[in-house]
Amino acid sequence: MKTVIIKYNAGNIRSVQFALERLGVKGIVTDNPEQIQSADKVIFPGVGEASTAMQYLRERKLDQVITHLQQPVLGICLGMQLLCKHSEENNATCLGIFDVEVKKFQSPVPNGLKIPQIGWNNITGLYSTLFEHVPENTYVYFVHSYYAALSPHTVATTNYVINYSAALQKDNFYAVQFHPEKSAEHGQRIIENFLKL
Amino acid sequence: MLTKRIIPCLDIKDGRTVKGVNFENIRDAGDPIELGAMYARQGADELVFLDITATNERRKTLAELVTRIAREVNIPFTVGGGIASVEDVQVLLQSGADKISVNTSAFKRPELLNELSREFGSQCVVLAIDTKFEESDWYVYLNGGRVKTAKRTFDWAKEAVDRGVGEILLTSMNNDGTKQGFALDITALLSQHLNVPVIASGGAGTMAHFEEVFEVAQADAALAASIFHYNEIAIPDLKNYLYDKGVNVRF
Numbered sequence: 001m002k003t004v005i006i007k008y009n010a011g012n013i014r015s016v017q018f019a020l021e022r023l024g025v026k027g028i029v030t031d032n033p034e035q036i037q038s039a040d041k042v043i044f045p046g047v048g049e050a051s052t053a054m055q056y057l058r059e060r061k062l063d064q065v066i067t068h069l070q071q072p073v074l075g076i077c078l079g080m081q082l083l084c085k086h087s088e089e090n091n092a093t094c095l096g097i098f099d100v101e102v103k104k105f106q107s108p109v110p111n112g113l114k115i116p117q118i119g120w121n122n123i124t125g126l127y128s129t130l131f132e133h134v135p136e137n138t139y140v141y142f143v144h145s146y147y148a149a150l151s152p153h154t155v156a157t158t159n160y161v162i163n164y165s166a167a168l169q170k171d172n173f174y175a176v177q178f179h180p181e182k183s184a185e186h187g188q189r190i191i192e193n194f195l196k197l
Numbered sequence: 198m199l200t201k202r203i204i205p206c207l208d209i210k211d212g213r214t215v216k217g218v219n220f221e222n223i224r225d226a227g228d229p230i231e232l233g234a235m236y237a238r239q240g241a242d243e244l245v246f247l248d249i250t251a252t253n254e255r256r257k258t259l260a261e262l263v264t265r266i267a268r269e270v271n272i273p274f275t276v277g278g279g280i281a282s283v284e285d286v287q288v289l290l291q292s293g294a295d296k297i298s299v300n301t302s303a304f305k306r307p308e309l310l311n312e313l314s315r316e317f318g319s320q321c322v323v324l325a326i327d328t329k330f331e332e333s334d335w336y337v338y339l340n341g342g343r344v345k346t347a348k349r350t351f352d353w354a355k356e357a358v359d360r361g362v363g364e365i366l367l368t369s370m371n372n373d374g375t376k377q378g379f380a381l382d383i384t385a386l387l388s389q390h391l392n393v394p395v396i397a398s399g400g401a402g403t404m405a406h407f408e409e410v411f412e413v414a415q416a417d418a419a420l421a422a423s424i425f426h427y428n429e430i431a432i433p434d435l436k437n438y439l440y441d442k443g444v445n446v447r448f
Contacts, residue, residue: 012295014264014291014292015295018267018268018293019271022268047318048318112388112389112415114393114394115392116320116363118364119199119200119202119242119417119418120202120447121200122198139200139447139448141272143273144320145319145320181271182272182273183271184272185271
């Protein structure tokens, strides 16, 4: 099996690679379209800012490559947001796999909640093969200021300020707002489930 | 619901943990990776590695260590100590660190905070502040607490948030090492008035001290070193205690 991690100007690629390594899988980090297209599994990670990330992807025609992929694709954090239609983060037009709007948590927020959300929060309404053997209310690690609204594609929900999509799924595209690669054993399970698709 | 975080801190010198540790179930008590992985298994929510090595080879050694940690540890970790530039941070993040913490260098050149948050995002920039109460207020200290400044801690923390830091790691020098509890007032002041998470550090001696810093001072996370290293408080016991007291923690 060939597992590819899309390389672009958004961080934490190393963490994803190490998480795969802990599962005995070698993740190939590449921005080469043929390499990406020929992979069995594609991981689209990301930490950073939406509009510059989109610009980087367009300049290298990776936007076209990603949207036409037929094999299982897993977007993580910013990767998930870029798979949505549009992000409020510097008014970025994104890849549009999910017909979902990415919004900023309103600030100031009630109850002393802070932006970004940093830390472990629970996920509920788990409805995807990604979450096989992952219990309801599992805690996973989040770091973000923007969120994908609830939609018919929502397959996991989290509450912070409001209820929003912790995970999305449509056809061969899977996406999680949290960082499975940093979410201890349950996160590892989610990555393992993706690799088994 | 977002949980309160428990964060063990490991001091590193030349790739080894410095403060002694007292665990029977790990082979090499000085190996930061083995210790970090053990804390992760016990349910630590994050780890902080603070490098106190002062040699020219420091950066290379540290980057190698960070890579080894990132291979083994499946929870987020922060690396701090002597970080002074965008390039320093680039190397550490590429090596696998999730966040970095800056202290003295940011105080001496506050623009560093703008540069780092612009380049890497606020979420991975932690400002560490060593603070001491004197006469009537809390002041910022530098160089590991050796150098006093005339800057009030609240003012510096606020400026840092305005410049883009995503989190504040606040260590009270009055409390550190006393095991008499965290500095509740300054922690509460920062936590209530700044829109970023505050990690309280210094003074943890009992499980009740953690409850207090979360419930009274509204800290978002609490950091400690020796009580974990010497196995005076085990993380699973601490989490059970906090859960029983109504504090939202992760299991």
